[in-house]
Amino acid sequence: MNELWSALTNSITPYVPGEQPKNIDNLVKLNTNENPYPPAPAVFDAIKGAVNSSLRLYPDCNATCMIESLVRFYNIKHPNAKLDDSNFFIGNGSDEVLAFALRAFYGQERPLNMNDITYSFYTVYCDLFQIPYVIHPLKEDFTIDVDSFVNAKGGVIVTNPNAPTGIYLDIESIKKILDNHKKDVVIIDEAYIDFGGTSCADLVCEYDNLLIITTLSKSRSLAGLRIGYAYGNKSLIEGLNVIKNSFNSYTMDRIAQAAGAAAIDNWEYYDIITDKIIEDREILCENLAKMGFITLPSSANFIFTTHPDYHAKDIYDALRRQGVIVRYFNKPRISEYLRITIGDKEQNIRIVEALNKEFGL
Amino acid sequence: MNELWSALTNSITPYVPGEQPKNIDNLVKLNTNENPYPPAPAVFDAIKGAVNSSLRLYPDCNATCMIESLVRFYNIKHPNAKLDDSNFFIGNGSDEVLAFALRAFYGQERPLNMNDITYSFYTVYCDLFQIPYVIHPLKEDFTIDVDSFVNAKGGVIVTNPNAPTGIYLDIESIKKILDNHKKDVVIIDEAYIDFGGTSCADLVCEYDNLLIITTLSKSRSLAGLRIGYAYGNKSLIEGLNVIKNSFNSYTMDRIAQAAGAAAIDNWEYYDIITDKIIEDREILCENLAKMGFITLPSSANFIFTTHPDYHAKDIYDALRRQGVIVRYFNKPRISEYLRITIGDKEQNIRIVEALNKEFGL
Incomplete structure (x- = not known):
């Protein structure tokens, strides 16, 4: 002590x-x-282009250029999701985005449900923010016990594909969880989604309670630059901004913003x-x-x-x-x-x- | 709601x-x-030198290269402070460092004392972390009422020079506050110290309860890169790391670390x-x-x-x-x-x- x-x-x-x-x-x-x-050659070019005297000036605290790239990308890859700039939130790595999200949506009044085997940072956030949490054991074969989440009280966070198992949970199962938690935010952590799963991006316009969080550290080869983002209903993005702007208004530096936008553009x-x-x-x-x-x-x-x-x-x-x-x-x-x-x-x-x-x- | x-x-x-x-x-x-x-020309060179395929890899989560530069710098500029690598903590802008520090050292059990006219983010952090705070009005001439802090219960945060007044508080007054708060952390926010004040760096080895926080956004022309740091007794740095590593282990990207080190080296x-x-x-x-x-x-x-x-x-x-x-x-x-x-x-x-x-x- x-x-x-x-x-x-x-x-x-x-x-x-x-x-x-x-x-x-x-x-x-x-x-x-x-x-x-x-990373893509265009990412290197974008960084070099940002190395100038404007580094003396604060960055855009909303990372608008990166959000514009994301809107273009999702309109090509997930047109049914109908995402616009009000649906995105950028952070200093998906760990920071996860931290803001847990603080924004859960608390003493609403516990968080998660698997026993999953990203081990979730329980650390809960301890930091004093959020009660309920652990749901994976089944014997390491797949997720969906019914256990369906019947749980409070919010839900699921890594999909799960880590460290790598096992993917199908979209119908996620819909089942979302349908039974209309008053709680359900976070799907899609850090590894590009390596074989199907993103539940299209569900965003259907479910106000869905927040998807992902990262540029894995499929975008940018672990060294710390860029993650969340997307979901506008009011969830507003909630994230309330927490972020009570913690650090300028989380994304000028170079990371330029590199992040180039990485998204060069899909x-x-x-x-x-x-x-x-x-x-x-x-x-x-x-x-x-x-x-x-x-x-x-x-x-x-x-x-x-x-x-x-x-x-x-x-x-x-x-x-x-x-x-x-x-x-x-x-x-x-x-x-x-x-x-x-x-x-x-x-x-x-x-x-x-x-x-x-x-x- | x-x-x-x-x-x-x-x-x-x-x-x-x-x-x-x-x-x-x-x-x-x-x-x-x-x-x-x-920023210094060497900062641009350092960034360009970091633009390579190693961006695919996570950064050093302790920003060791920047801490090494800070140790060299303080050994030249403040040799009496006798600072080593255990005395420094790097963050994503001094706003993030301030947030971690308030969460690390204050709480329901220990309120925070601050001026009525000072950096307006402090009360926002307190609301986010549910830290009770006590406001001490500046005197009529906008100088700090030192006696009011001396007699206060709990922690203290003072911006020096103060913002937005620009008025500098002398080191003897800070010692008086530190002497009367041996069981509480006293934070001196020296964001603007290089423009005319004398840093209280030398007090670090004398006072275990002193944490100094500063930024590379102002005198180092790097607002666009988000780099701040704290220094103080080793056990305060450990406390900051407990909070940081419960929130986001990798706050400093590879490029910011390289640029920050170069900015410190090129004083x-x-x-x-x-x-x-x-x-x-x-x-x-x-x-x-x-x-x-x-x-x-x-x-x-x-x-x-x-x-x-x-x-x-x-x-x-x-x-x-x-x-x-x-x-x-x-x-x-x-x-x-x-x-x-x-x-x-x-x-x-x-x-x-x-x-x-x-x-x-």
Whole structure:
């Protein structure tokens, strides 16, 4: 107990992010679901174009240029969603957007429902904001128990595809949850949606209680720039802005805004690298299956895999010895699984070679 | 009352930032205390050097490279402070650092004391975090009533030099407050310290309860990049990290970190432009005095000024007609004052010319 800290600071346990080694030159870094491919060339050009004396001036606190790009993008990719600039909110990474959203929509008066195995930051936010939460165990096969959410009191947050399992939840199930929570915000965290799932974007115009949150860190190769966004009914965006403007009006710097807009505009480049990642995920799964690994069906840029003959922690340590970093969670139900980010072809081969070398698989 | 929002979201009123016009080509923008000079050339180089494929990777969540620059800088400029890397915390603008600090150190159990005329975001944070606060009126001459803070129960936050008055509080007075609040964190917000005040940096090793917060938006010409930092005793930095890592682990992107480090390293460039701004402030004050304006003694990159014959709002509107934007606060005690950012020589002349044209002064 530190007497200079607030009671809250003394009572909470922060999130622990995945390791970010300083020097990755000799490492195959597959532990934090980064994209193996660089951002689109147009993103580099956009950043260079923003490097001028206007950096002395505050940025646009609404990130209008990025919102304009998003409106164009969704009108092409999800025309039925009928989204306009009042439907979007930009933040300093989807973690910040999630934090604002939890503070904006839940509280002592409305608890939050979430899965036992999901993004572990959600419970940390709840502790920070003193939001009561209810944990719903995934089924035995790691799929979501939809009925359990349907019958729950309060808000709902679901990662789709789920992390760290990679399993995708179909849109009909999400509609079932939305239909039974008309007075509560339902957040669908679509950080990994581009790698095989179908976004529930089209439901936004149908459900005022749906907020979708996603990130440019994964499919847009921009983890280094911290850009995430939410979209949903205008009144939810207004709620997010009330919280944001009570915390930090200028969350998005000029360069991130320019880069984010260029990344959204250049979706054709990203469609190509996303297809490569999906293809390479399937090849990696096949190779691991030949070695006896059992992998959950993934719609993400990572896989969640286990081996009947070896402890996950031992495999993690062995891969580490071979210069391959993956993610191991020492937690109930998943302590015999490893989460492996899909790298490029060469990196994926390095995993197979490392396993072969260490275990003769 | 929006039924999808939390009770808190329905109850708070967000901060309203100063206007940021989209196109400032024909405007003299002196309303948000930006620096009239561009960032150091080395900052541009540092950004360009960071534009590469590593943007696909998460940044260092501790902004180590920027902290290393700060340690070097303070060892040169404030060697008696004896600061090392455990004394610094970097955030996405000093607004974010302030938000984390208020959440980290105050709460229902410890109220926060502040001036009636000061940075208006402080009370917004308090409402967001449900921290009770006590308002201490400035004296008649707009100086701080130090004894009132000395005798107050709870934490203290003081902007020094104060905003929007520009008046500097001496270090002996700050020591008096610190001595009488050994069990509470005292935050000195030194956003404008480089323009004439003396930082209380040297007090950090003497007072475990002192946290200094500052920004690269003003004297470092980087409002567009969102970089602020706090420094103080190691245990206060740990408290800030508990809150930050419960909110958003990766607040500082790769480019902002590189630019921030370069801006700190290149302090010699900034010393030169700061001296120019101070010199031009004195010239502007003299010119305004000749026109009958009464200006508070400023140690900041702005002045707070009033005219006995004209209403501040009328002067504000007249300047606006002439393409000069300054800041007017329609608030008790200060509704007859204007806050004018110090521009470059040409911009400062534009103010004088505009006043002459409109009022024949």
